[in-house]
Amino acid sequence: MFGDKAKKLVYIGSDHAGVKAKELLHTHLKEAGYDSTDLGTFTEEPCDYPDIAREVGEKVKEHDGSFGILICGTGIGMSMAANKLRGIRAAMVTDENMAELSRKHNNANVICMGARISTPEMITKMTDKFLTTTFDAEERHAKRVIKIDEM
Numbered sequence: 001m002f003g004d005k006a007k008k009l010v011y012i013g014s015d016h017a018g019v020k021a022k023e024l025l026h027t028h029l030k031e032a033g034y035d036s037t038d039l040g041t042f043t044e045e046p047c048d049y050p051d052i053a054r055e056v057g058e059k060v061k062e063h064d065g066s067f068g069i070l071i072c073g074t075g076i077g078m079s080m081a082a083n084k085l086r087g088i089r090a091a092m093v094t095d096e097n098m099a100e101l102s103r104k105h106n107n108a109n110v111i112c113m114g115a116r117i118s119t120p121e122m123i124t125k126m127t128d129k130f131l132t133t134t135f136d137a138e139e140r141h142a143k144r145v146i147k148i149d150e151m
């Protein structure tokens with residue numbers, strides 16, 4: 001489905017608030033042909049979203065060209081935490097347009113969504129859009145993303 005033989009590497013994680021949405025999305029991604037690794041959490045037992053954001057972010061940093069998906073109640077805490085990691089550009093999105101532009105203009109490598117904000121259907125659509133959109137590497141966007149990475 002990607003035009004080349006390599007499967008796109010995806011790391012997915014959530015806290016307890018996002019665990020159901022995350023499991024549905026992980027299944028969808030595997031069915032769609034992505035190499036998706038679920039890094040937890042795996043139950044509705046309360047856990048701390050920064051721990052999951054760190055795990056997913058570290059994997060994305062380790063594997064060039066991979067993407068991260070993070071789901072918590074709002075998407076806000078996950079994005080705050082993931083953006084603390086150098087090299088991670090995490091975008092908190094609530095619609096498909098934001099998901100698309102986060103790739104095109106910001107070269108986001110992590111998408112963060114809220115299971116208490118968006119339906120599972122919207123979460124699937126936003127993720128599909130995110131994973132199938134490429135960075136529009138024209139100079140004005142590229143120089144701004146470099147500035148982010150240098151901060």
Ligand code: RB5
Nearest residue numbers: 017072073074076077078
């Ligand atoms: C957990 O109750 C909730 O605070 C968390 O999922 C997230 O929304 C934080 O940003």
